[in-house]
Amino acid sequence: MEQDQVRIDVSFGDKISRLFIFRMFYMFILIIPFFLIGIWIYLVMIAQFLYMLVLGRRHRSLWNQFVRFYTWLVRWQVYFAAMVNERPKFWW
Numbered sequence: 001m002e003q004d005q006v007r008i009d010v011s012f013g014d015k016i017s018r019l020f021i022f023r024m025f026y027m028f029i030l031i032i033p034f035f036l037i038g039i040w041i042y043l044v045m046i047a048q049f050l051y052m053l054v055l056g057r058r059h060r061s062l063w064n065q066f067v068r069f070y071t072w073l074v075r076w077q078v079y080f081a082a083m084v085n086e087r088p089k090f091w092w
Helices: 018-055 060-080
Strands: none
């Protein structure tokens, strides 16, 4: 059985952009897409649960979408916490 491992690497950067204070304003703009995609992932979780209930195994595509969303979400959290300077790419 294959096990997926979680690994997060964040390097320390000496310099930071002085415009980092505007990240909070950017976060307020991105709340709507985060919320809408979060609803979609909730529906994916329900579909995954029903799939596991009926067939007794996970659907690979649903699992990959779930993992991709939370990886993307963690990247944005690291950006908003001012741990990195590069803004993450969008999910789609």
